[in-house]
Each structure stands twice: as C-alpha cells, then as structure tokens.
Amino acid sequence: MQQIFNFIFKNSYRLLFLLLLGISLSLTVQSHSYHKSKVITSANFLTGGVYSQLNSIDEYFSLRSRNEELALENARLKSILFNQVDSLNLDKIDTVPGFKRTNVIVSKIIHNSYSSTENYLTLHAGSNNGVKTDMGVINDLGIVGIIEKTSPRYATVLSVLNTKSRINAKFKKSNHFGSLTWNGKNTGFVQLTDVPRLASTIRKGDTIVTGAESRIFPENINIGTVYKIYIDDKTNYYTIDVKLFNDMTNLGHVYIIKDNEREELLQLEKETKKNE
Amino acid sequence: MNSALFTNIARFIFLLILQVAVFNKMDFLGYINPYPYILFILLYPVNGNKYGLLFSSFLLGIIMDLFCNSGGVHATAAISLAAMRPTFFKFSFGVSYEYQTIKINDKITPERFSFIAISVVSHHFILFLLEAFRMTYFFEVLLRTLFSTLFTLLICILLIYLFKPTRR
Numbered sequence: 001m002q003q004i005f006n007f008i009f010k011n012s013y014r015l016l017f018l019l020l021l022g023i024s025l026s027l028t029v030q031s032h033s034y035h036k037s038k039v040i041t042s043a044n045f046l047t048g049g050v051y052s053q054l055n056s057i058d059e060y061f062s063l064r065s066r067n068e069e070l071a072l073e074n075a076r077l078k079s080i081l082f083n084q085v086d087s088l089n090l091d092k093i094d095t096v097p098g099f100k101r102t103n104v105i106v107s108k109i110i111h112n113s114y115s116s117t118e119n120y121l122t123l124h125a126g127s128n129n130g131v132k133t134d135m136g137v138i139n140d141l142g143i144v145g146i147i148e149k150t151s152p153r154y155a156t157v158l159s160v161l162n163t164k165s166r167i168n169a170k171f172k173k174s175n176h177f178g179s180l181t182w183n184g185k186n187t188g189f190v191q192l193t194d195v196p197r198l199a200s201t202i203r204k205g206d207t208i209v210t211g212a213e214s215r216i217f218p219e220n221i222n223i224g225t226v227y228k229i230y231i232d233d234k235t236n237y238y239t240i241d242v243k244l245f246n247d248m249t250n251l252g253h254v255y256i257i258k259d260n261e262r263e264e265l266l267q268l269e270k271e272t273k274k275n276e
Numbered sequence: 277m278n279s280a281l282f283t284n285i286a287r288f289i290f291l292l293i294l295q296v297a298v299f300n301k302m303d304f305l306g307y308i309n310p311y312p313y314i315l316f317i318l319l320y321p322v323n324g325n326k327y328g329l330l331f332s333s334f335l336l337g338i339i340m341d342l343f344c345n346s347g348g349v350h351a352t353a354a355i356s357l358a359a360m361r362p363t364f365f366k367f368s369f370g371v372s373y374e375y376q377t378i379k380i381n382d383k384i385t386p387e388r389f390s391f392i393a394i395s396v397v398s399h400h401f402i403l404f405l406l407e408a409f410r411m412t413y414f415f416e417v418l419l420r421t422l423f424s425t426l427f428t429l430l431i432c433i434l435l436i437y438l439f440k441p442t443r444r
Contacts, residue, residue: 024351031347
C-alpha cells in the first residue's frame with residue numbers, strides 16, 4: 001500500500017499529464033467519430049453569450065452589404081407579389097394554415113467558421129424558438145447547413161463546408177441526383193459525388209438544387225453551378241465541383257426550414273422497414 | 277508571489293478574449309489563423325508551479341475548444357506544449373536554465389526567439405494534425421503549420437514588445 005502511494009506521489013506530475021491528455025484526446029476522437037456526439041459545442045450559455053455580444057459589434061461593419069441583400073430580396077418578393085396571376089388557381093391545401101408543409105424561422109448567424117475541415121456555425125435561435133436537430137438552414141442565395149445541436153437560446157449548424165456533411169442534391173434540368181460533400185479544400189466549392197455516368201448531358205454552368213430525397217431540405221433550393229466535371233477513378237461515377245451561390249465566408253441572416261411532415265414520413269418509413 | 281499569480285490570471289483572460297474576439301476572425305487567405313493565446317504557456321514563470329501550468333493550459337485549451345467547436349484539439353495541443361516546455365527551455369537556454377533568471381518577456385535574443393519558434397511549431401503541428409485527423413491531409417497540415425507559425429510568431433513578438441514591462 002505504501003509503495004502504491006509512493007509511486008503516485010513520485011509520479012504525480014506525469015499521472016496528471018496522462019489524465020488530462022486522456023480527457024482531451026478522447027474528446028478529440030469523439031468529435032471526429034460520431035455524428036451529433038455528446039461533445040461540448042458553442043451552443044451553450046457562456047460561448048453563446050460571448051458570441052452574440054461580439055456579433056452585435058460585428059454587425060456594424062457589414063450593414064451596407066446586408067442592406068443591399070435585403071433590398072434585392074425585397075425586390076424579388078415584390079416582383080412575385082405584383083406578378084401573381086390568379087389567386088384562384090393556387091393549390092388550396094397550402095393556403096390553410098394548419099396544413100402548411102413547411103414553416104420558416106428567421107435567425108441570425110453569430111459565429112461563422114470556414115477555416116478548418118469541420119466547420120460549424122452558431123445561430124441566435126434555439127429550442128425556445130422551435131429549432132430542432134436536423135432542420136435545414138438556408139438563406140436567400142442557397143443552402144447553408146443542417147442544425148446539429150440546440151440549447152434553449154442557441155443552436156449550432158453543421159455547415160456545408162464540413163467533411164462530415166452529406167446532402168442529397170440533383171440537377172435542376174435532369175433530375176439525376178448525387179450526394180453533396182466537401183473535400184476540405186476551397187471554401188467556394190463543394191463536391192457532388194456519385195452522379196451516375198448516364199447523366200452525360202451535364203454541362204459546365206448547370207444549376208444544382210436540393211433533391212426530393214432529402215428529408216431535411218424542401219426540393220429545388222439553390223446550391224450552386226457546375227464548375228468542373230471529372231470521373232472518379234475508383235468508382236467510375238462522376239464527381240463534380242460545384243461553385244456555391246453562397247459566399248460562405250460572409251453570412252448574415254438565415255432561414256431555418258421546419259418540415260411539418262418530416263416526423264410522419266420518417267415514422268412511416270421506419271414501420272415499412274420493420275414489416276419487411 | 278501574489279502579484280505573479282494575479283498577472284498570470286489577468287494574462288489568461290486577456291489572451292483568451294483577444295484570441296476569440298480578434299485573431300479567430302482573421303482567416304487570412306481563408307485558412308491561415310494565428311493562435312497567440314499560447315503566449316500564456318510560454319510566459320508562465322520558469323520556476324512556477326508546474327501542476328498549475330499543466331492545469332491552466334488544459335483549461336485554456338478546453339475554453340478555446342468551446343469557442344471553436346473542435347472537441348479537444350486545442351486542449352491536447354496546449355497540455356502537450358506545457359509538458360514539453362522544460363525540454364525546450366533546456367534546448368534554447370542550456371542545461372542549467374533553472375538557475376538563471378530567464379525572462380521571455382524581454383528583448384528578443386536568439387535564445388528567446390528559438391524557444392518561441394520551437395514551441396509555436398510543435399503546438400501548431402499537433403493542433404492541425406488532430407484537427408485534420410486523417411493522414412490524407414498530411415501535406416495540407418504541414419502547409420498550414422508553416423504559414424500559421426509565421427503568422428503566430430510575428431504576432432507573439434509584437435505582443436511581447438507591446439506589453440514589455442517598463443524598466444526602473
């Protein structure tokens with residue numbers, strides 16, 4: 001017994017180092033291995049509060065470009081409003097409030113990151129505002145990411161610029177789809193992988209939008225344009241560099257998409273699989 | 277003793293705020309970020325409590341991880357640097373460094389510069405290696421380490437000169 005204590009006292013510095021190293025390494029490994037792991041995120045009281053304070057200062061520097069964006073979007077919305085053809089021809093079911101398929105929550109990004117290979121954003125809206133895990137986040141130009149974790153007042157977003165992110169996407173003109181990933185290199189481009197070789201009509205400049213298979217985003221939300229096409233040596237599928245519409249290094253207000261039918265859909269699919 | 281403790285706590289908070297509010301937002305060319313918060317570990321008194329150093333660098337790293345959403349990457353790099361610090365001292369200032377009155381917080385001599393440079397390189401290499409976590413990114417890790425090291429070194433030296441304690 002004495003010897004054990006002696007050993008512990010003699011090597012206490014080393015043991016403390018190993019303990020701390022063990023804790024931090026396990027946190028590192030956890031954050032890399034599991035999706036939605038129980039690791040510490042910036043959606044908590046301390047860091048969320050600090051980031052929202054810093055953001056209130058930051059906002060003043062980009063007021064001009066934000067104003068321009070809002071003006072552009074206003075103009076677009078006005079043009080839709082003025083060009084409405086006949087309100088009688090609208091789909092009836094969508095106009096009844098209780099049957100709306102999607103709701104939109106407006107929020108603001110208070111922390112943006114794009115310099116590492118696994119990037120997360122922090123939003124100033126949380127479970128108090130109805131934000132839940134796995135909701136889609138977009139802005140007026142295109143997609144931004146997917147809600148990863150929420151706290152009462154803040155939420156973190158798995159950015160499209162994250163090597164863990166996978167989003168179903170398709171070509172606007174041909175319905176061929178693939179999955180959208182990021183190779184961790186350039187913040188302006190993401191990769192559309194697993195596009196079948198049959199989709200040979202694709203050209204540089206074609207528009208990529210979100211696909212119908214996605215349970216997170218509604219169909220036909222803009223992502224980007226085809227920039228470069230090459231054939232993957234290993235799989236013989238096309239891999240396509242997609243130039244994002246969004247400048248991910250400069251984001252302000254975003255919209256969180258709440259799909260009211262998502263749970264019903266997932267439940268149905270789960271039961272179908274169980275019955276097989 | 278008490279004033280040294282106070283200086284260290286003040287330095288801890290000041291560097292953390294500076295890192296989060298200013299340097300994390302730099303993103304020069306999209307991916308080059310300086311991390312001068314490690315200056316806390318470098319400027320910790322040479323003969324100070326080593327348990328205190330280890331524990332405070334862990335705390336510093338974990339708080340950085342909270343702000344960067346990065347798991348435990350900063351914490352691992354920070355405590356590794358804290359553990360390797362005596363070796364680097366020995367390398368830069370000679371074997372009997374403990375009996376000299378070393379002050380990092382002073383004019384830059386070749387010894388001091390080499391100490392800061394080695395520390396920054398090893399910290400950044402561990403940091404970026406763990407952040408990428410895949411051997412396929414090895415070349416990018418090296419590139420990032422190189423550029424960020426230059427950036428951090430520059431800012432560390434500027435900060436040291438800026439806050440040099442006034443003489444007499």
